[in-house]
Amino acid sequence: MTRRLAGFRRLRTKLTVLYAGLFGVALVLVSGASYSAISGAAQRQVRDELTASGAVFDRVWSLRSEQLRQGAALLSRDFGFREAVATGDGATIVSAMENLRQRLQIDLAFIVGVDGTITAADPRRLKPNADALVEAMYEQESPSGIFVLDGTPYQMIAAPILSPDLIGWVVFAARLDRREMSALEKLSAIPLDAGVMHRAGKGWNSELTASPAEQARLGEFIDGALTAKSKAPRTLATPQGASLALVKPLPTLTDKGDAVLVLSYPLARALAPYKPLLATIGGVGLLGLILVVAGSWGLARSVTRPISALATAANRLREGHDSHVVIESRDEIGHLAESFNVMATEIRERERRITQLALHDPETHLPNRLSLEQAVEALAVADGGSLYVALLGVDRFAHVRGAIGYALAAQVIREVGERLAGLQRRALVARISTDVLGMAFEAADDDAAQVMVARLLRELEQPLQIGGDAIDVALSVGLSAFASGEPGGAAIERANIGLDQARSARRKVAFFDAEAYGDPSSNLALMSGMLWALRSGHIELYHQPKYDLRARGVNGVEGLVRWRHPTRGLLRPDLFIPMAEETGHIRTLTDWVLKQAIADQTRMSRAGHDIEMSVNISGRLLGDADFADFVDRAVGEASGKLCFEITETAVIENPDMALEILDRFRAAGISISIDDFGSGLSSLAYLKQIKGHELKIDRSLITDLTESQRDALIVRSTIDLAHSLGLKVTAEGVETANAFQLLAAMGCDNVQGYLIAKPMPFHELLSFLNEDRDSERSYG
Numbered sequence: 001m002t003r004r005l006a007g008f009r010r011l012r013t014k015l016t017v018l019y020a021g022l023f024g025v026a027l028v029l030v031s032g033a034s035y036s037a038i039s040g041a042a043q044r045q046v047r048d049e050l051t052a053s054g055a056v057f058d059r060v061w062s063l064r065s066e067q068l069r070q071g072a073a074l075l076s077r078d079f080g081f082r083e084a085v086a087t088g089d090g091a092t093i094v095s096a097m098e099n100l101r102q103r104l105q106i107d108l109a110f111i112v113g114v115d116g117t118i119t120a121a122d123p124r125r126l127k128p129n130a131d132a133l134v135e136a137m138y139e140q141e142s143p144s145g146i147f148v149l150d151g152t153p154y155q156m157i158a159a160p161i162l163s164p165d166l167i168g169w170v171v172f173a174a175r176l177d178r179r180e181m182s183a184l185e186k187l188s189a190i191p192l193d194a195g196v197m198h199r200a201g202k203g204w205n206s207e208l209t210a211s212p213a214e215q216a217r218l219g220e221f222i223d224g225a226l227t228a229k230s231k232a233p234r235t236l237a238t239p240q241g242a243s244l245a246l247v248k249p250l251p252t253l254t255d256k257g258d259a260v261l262v263l264s265y266p267l268a269r270a271l272a273p274y275k276p277l278l279a280t281i282g283g284v285g286l287l288g289l290i291l292v293v294a295g296s297w298g299l300a301r302s303v304t305r306p307i308s309a310l311a312t313a314a315n316r317l318r319e320g321h322d323s324h325v326v327i328e329s330r331d332e333i334g335h336l337a338e339s340f341n342v343m344a345t346e347i348r349e350r351e352r353r354i355t356q357l358a359l360h361d362p363e364t365h366l367p368n369r370l371s372l373e374q375a376v377e378a379l380a381v382a383d384g385g386s387l388y389v390a391l392l393g394v395d396r397f398a399h400v401r402g403a404i405g406y407a408l409a410a411q412v413i414r415e416v417g418e419r420l421a422g423l424q425r426r427a428l429v430a431r432i433s434t435d436v437l438g439m440a441f442e443a444a445d446d447d448a449a450q451v452m453v454a455r456l457l458r459e460l461e462q463p464l465q466i467g468g469d470a471i472d473v474a475l476s477v478g479l480s481a482f483a484s485g486e487p488g489g490a491a492i493e494r495a496n497i498g499l500d501q502a503r504s505a506r507r508k509v510a511f512f513d514a515e516a517y518g519d520p521s522s523n524l525a526l527m528s529g530m531l532w533a534l535r536s537g538h539i540e541l542y543h544q545p546k547y548d549l550r551a552r553g554v555n556g557v558e559g560l561v562r563w564r565h566p567t568r569g570l571l572r573p574d575l576f577i578p579m580a581e582e583t584g585h586i587r588t589l590t591d592w593v594l595k596q597a598i599a600d601q602t603r604m605s606r607a608g609h610d611i612e613m614s615v616n617i618s619g620r621l622l623g624d625a626d627f628a629d630f631v632d633r634a635v636g637e638a639s640g641k642l643c644f645e646i647t648e649t650a651v652i653e654n655p656d657m658a659l660e661i662l663d664r665f666r667a668a669g670i671s672i673s674i675d676d677f678g679s680g681l682s683s684l685a686y687l688k689q690i691k692g693h694e695l696k697i698d699r700s701l702i703t704d705l706t707e708s709q710r711d712a713l714i715v716r717s718t719i720d721l722a723h724s725l726g727l728k729v730t731a732e733g734v735e736t737a738n739a740f741q742l743l744a745a746m747g748c749d750n751v752q753g754y755l756i757a758k759p760m761p762f763h764e765l766l767s768f769l770n771e772d773r774d775s776e777r778s779y780g
Helices: 002-008 011-077 079-087 090-104 127-139 178-186 212-227 267-318 332-359 369-383 397-404 406-423 446-460 488-504 520-536 573-583 586-606 619-623 625-635 655-667 684-689 709-724 737-746 762-774
Strands: 108-113 118-120 144-149 152-162 166-175 193-200 203-205 234-238 241-250 259-266 387-394 428-433 436-442 464-466 469-471 475-481 509-511 539-548 553-565 569-571 612-616 642-647 671-677 694-697 728-732 750-752
Touching: 011 079, 011 090, 011 144, 011 152, 011 166, 011 178, 011 241, 011 259, 011 267, 079 090, 079 152, 079 166, 090 108, 090 118, 090 166, 108 127, 108 152, 118 127, 127 144, 127 152, 144 193, 144 259, 178 193, 193 212, 203 212, 212 234, 212 241, 212 259, 241 267, 259 267, 267 332, 332 369, 369 387, 369 428, 369 436, 369 488, 387 397, 387 406, 387 446, 387 488, 397 406, 397 469, 406 428, 406 436, 406 446, 406 464, 436 488, 446 475, 446 509, 475 488, 488 509, 520 539, 520 553, 520 573, 520 586, 539 586, 539 762, 553 573, 553 586, 553 750, 553 762, 569 573, 573 586, 586 612, 586 619, 586 625, 586 642, 586 762, 612 671, 619 642, 619 655, 625 655, 655 671, 694 709, 709 728, 709 737
Parallel strands: 475 509, 553 612, 612 642, 642 671, 671 694, 694 728, 728 750
Antiparallel strands: 108 118, 108 166, 144 152, 152 166, 193 203, 193 259, 234 241, 241 259, 387 436, 387 475, 428 436, 464 469, 539 553, 539 750, 553 569
């Protein structure tokens, strides 16, 4: 079935079927019109013949009736016959009637007396009908018509016998049997069927049919014809086929029964003379159809063969092979083939140019990274030895490009690449990125590869003559060994990381160090699970108390995120928070922290602790106006004071937007705390720009506070400076009583660290606050 459907989808088959179908439809229409015309003509001829035969029967009926009437009248007026009837001389009566009957060739002759007596050669079959006959004689002045005797219809004529009064009637009758009907049929120009039917009870009886069902069907047809206005022939359905039938009512001797003459002619018999003509039309049509199919197939083949050749050529072209179509004609298909050949040539040229562009750097015309990947894989398959990939980065390339321009900078890369290719002729040199060249080569082992690269560097770092000037070039190299079975791009990636590691370590050459690089894919997988962790409760909010040195009690807490991973255990915040900042998940995490902090603050307030809640805000969110809108809505739900802790460098990227959003926070009643002061390149300019409420001294200055006089001096100066600017000061990382006492003596406002309490979950914090309120603790 599938093959047949596939064959029908072919254009050759479609064209053949189309043409053959159209011819077949035309043939059917012509045949139908011919048959309809022939059938109509035959039916009209039969109708005319039936009508004419009906007229002939009327004439025959009239002639027979006149013959019977004259014979009966002649006999009834004969004196001797009347005397014999009057005297009851039966022998004379019968002899006279039989002589006249035989001479007139009629079937039946008898006398009906006024008293109902029957005088005939065989009166026994007539006696049961004597009363009906007498009644019929009295009903008509000149009795004539159909009368049924023993189930057989007779045409009867009666003449009165007067002597001088009416003493009876002479009746002559002709039987309307099959013989009479055959004689009538012979008078017709067509071999029709004739029969007289008379009503028998509720139905009709006839010699035309033997089956009761057929007689019932014929009776229904006769009833319909008698009630119809038109007396023309009508179509009669029979088991043998349709026929045309004419129904002519016949006069009856009595009014107690009906009789009709049925003339019928089968349509099949009428169409029989035309069958040779119809067969000829069918044969000619079939022959024409065969010729059309053959011609259509040949025409379609001549059209589709070059199209198939074009399709084959197109498939070869799609697969990347050369393709050409032989032109055999100058028609439209020939022009199409010629255009295809031109197109194939253009495509091959375009593919060559695209391949050139895809595998080469457009600025330097050196092979690109894709070329290097393919070369690495090809060398690994061909040689199977120790294969290495080296990535050479031009140091301070941005400065060189800024000094000499883009065009000359690209020439620097090209010169270095060509020099490298000249030094290592068996290696493929490619441009990997703006300032990085790549090379695949073979070496005995790692040491040999490193020695060879060091030797190449000495040659490559010789000054270049670019634009008439000598330019010094400094290079760093990252190396990686190719592992069997891996894609070529993996070795290039490792070499690229090795280049970054070499530059970070300020080394000229460095192999990729997997241990130092770690497992970034595992860390990146954390981000996909962070949202799930927020919903499942694996991320919690811990709180670390802040101790007020003047009030001698806890006056605030800082919310800190903790993630208990199902498989990796407790994760450090400095592991996933920077990654959340890089991936954009920091907004989702911060939103959750702020909502949870406000909820915990509300629960603490219900427990009787009016505590300021501090939350760390990433610098990336200070440029997010949507986050500021979220904070405006969230602050309305807070039951106490909120404090946002930001780093001093948070405003560097977009200072105008960051300072504007910080002003919105302050306007909403949120305190701003400058976190980790002293951990980086602290600048007094930040203290001037950021109008905060609190300054948090980084733990790096507090750790050696009691040991280093220099750190103590810096902390003391920072406290005094902050107080002069109207800022409160909180010291982080306080772990000893000595540091606690020294900070109190310096005038520090708050301290925070393990000496006071470690970060703890909410239920432990609540217990801690209750104990701190009930008992006065001493830390120094």
